[in-house]
Amino acid sequence: MKSVILSSVLPFTVAIAAPLALAEKAFAAEPDKQFFHSIEGKWVGPGEIVAGKYKGTKFTCNFNGSTPDGKIGMTLDGGCRVGMFTQQMSATVLHKGRQGYKGSFMGGAAGSGLDIIGGNVVDAHKVVFTINRNQLRGVMQALVPGDNSMTVTVAVRVDQQLVPVIGMNLKRIDAVEVGSITPN
Numbered sequence: 001m002k003s004v005i006l007s008s009v010l011p012f013t014v015a016i017a018a019p020l021a022l023a024e025k026a027f028a029a030e031p032d033k034q035f036f037h038s039i040e041g042k043w044v045g046p047g048e049i050v051a052g053k054y055k056g057t058k059f060t061c062n063f064n065g066s067t068p069d070g071k072i073g074m075t076l077d078g079g080c081r082v083g084m085f086t087q088q089m090s091a092t093v094l095h096k097g098r099q100g101y102k103g104s105f106m107g108g109a110a111g112s113g114l115d116i117i118g119g120n121v122v123d124a125h126k127v128v129f130t131i132n133r134n135q136l137r138g139v140m141q142a143l144v145p146g147d148n149s150m151t152v153t154v155a156v157r158v159d160q161q162l163v164p165v166i167g168m169n170l171k172r173i174d175a176v177e178v179g180s181i182t183p184n
Helices: 002-038
Strands: 041-049 058-066 073-082 085-095 101-105 114-123 126-133 136-146 149-158 161-172
Touching: 002 114, 041 073, 058 085, 058 161, 085 114, 101 126, 114 136, 136 161
Parallel strands: none
Antiparallel strands: 041 058, 041 161, 058 073, 073 085, 085 101, 101 114, 114 126, 126 136, 136 149, 149 161
């Protein structure tokens, strides 16, 4: 009798549990999508190198934030200007399934930048990515406290402690609200 009851209840339980597991997974990805959607648009603002050889160097950045179609991730692409000189700067991150978040900052370690080797979206307003290049390890954090402001910090590990190296305070300058449709 027990086997008859179990054989009739078990398929029902699996039929209920499977959609719930999928819904939970989709719900868990929602803060990620919300965060990445919030960086879409044009951003401008000051930055400063706060440690290292070029400590105290101030610069101004202009970025375009975008998200890829059908994928979870983002690209911030643009440049930062110091005096008359402009340095191209970009960060691209994509969710790669079980591998987590992967990407590059300033062309990745193969170029003149850093590889993004992991990380997570803390909530709909904050993301922290693990970065590295050879023996250099650190994090890149982006915080979007409101619709029109974003703070980006790059910190590296020195003697088991994270030391901020670059900080940027960006403001949204496009007139388009997040999620609205732009005219052609």
